[in-house]
């Protein structure tokens with residue numbers, strides 16, 4: 001059988017990210033992004049091999065841009081596209097694993113839309129359009145939350161009245177599950193321990209950031225909660241704040257719920273603290289040049305990450321290693337170093353040279369002799385979605 005091809009689609013409210021994954025190739029034969037959909041500036045960018053192209057599509061809808069993407073994928077796959085894998089943010093308690101899309105799955109995604117009002121409806125548009133355009137291709141949905149459904153109640157329940165959980169689904173769900181799952185399996189392979197008898201701390205640090213405790217291939221706790229705002233300080237998200245901050249801002253400043261939401265999700269985190277940027281590269285350069293806001297943002301980011309990882313350790317029976325992944329985790333030796341300086345009791349010691357070497361897709365172990373393992377593992381959510389799709393096709 002020749003190597004199979006899966007088109008991976010991440011359909012957002014105004015954008016569609018896509019990649020063609022071939023099971024035998026490490027790079028994507030085709031990848032791209034359609035953005036500002038529905039606006040006069042809508043545009044489709046794609047890279048096919050070494051060739052980059054863009055197409056302006058003013059006012060185009062999700063459906064019509066998908067009708068452009070699918071033939072591109074067919075061409076890149078040499079006419080042999082085997083299936084489509086869709087990233088879905090919120091599976092609530094309905095989904096503990098990836099699923100072949102059918103009417104029940106669509107209903108489940110719809111039923112959880114109140115938990116991810118910006119994301120799930122957009123995913124549905126993408127899935128339904130792809131099903132219409134390619135009715136004979138199997139479609140699979142892969143949920144960010146599914147991996148964390150193995151958390152025990154003491155990790156996923158909030159200390160609030162029970163009916164808020166039983167009647168309204170107020171609990172911790174966690175996100176980035178596809179990434180935490182992928183990197184913990186990769187880490188086990190890299191160091192030669194069986195994943196079903198392994199324990200990891202994982203830090204996914206991109207624009208959104210989360211930590212996770214993973215035991216025997218299952219999530220036991222994670223830092224994000226009901227929404228992806230809980231936990232670490234992120235690019236533009238505040239992470240944990242005193243829950244009374246909401247009523248405080250409403251009372252003292254007269255802010256509306258929308259204004260509070262917007263501030264905590266879009267104007268906080270690294271951006272809010274630094275007053276400069278949400279981008280760790282820019283901030284680190286400014287920090288080195290003496291910008292006080294950038295220094296504060298860098299310090300808060302690393303300290304809160306260390307505190308979260310130390311807390312996650314409560315869920316582990318042993319530690320096989322600490323994993324760094326995501327744009328910041330994979331590239332910033334400085335963030336890794338500063339974070340570990342706050343975790344003295346764990347005995348982590350970096351090998352400075354190995355730490356500096358791990359950047360731009362280079363992964364590996366970066367601890368000094370005698371230290372618990374520290375790994376940089378490039379994440380690949382698209383590949384994990386394709387692997388799940390292939391596994392369901394095989395089943």
Ligand code: ADP
Pocket residue numbers: 205206207208235278279280281282284326327328331332359
């Ligand atoms: P997303 O969550 O949108 O997928 P990424 O995983 O690409 O985002 O991560 C984006 C973050 O990674 C940004 O803060 C960016 O500055 C940071 N990053 C990328 N390269 C580097 C680098 N060399 N040093 C420090 N931070 C980096």
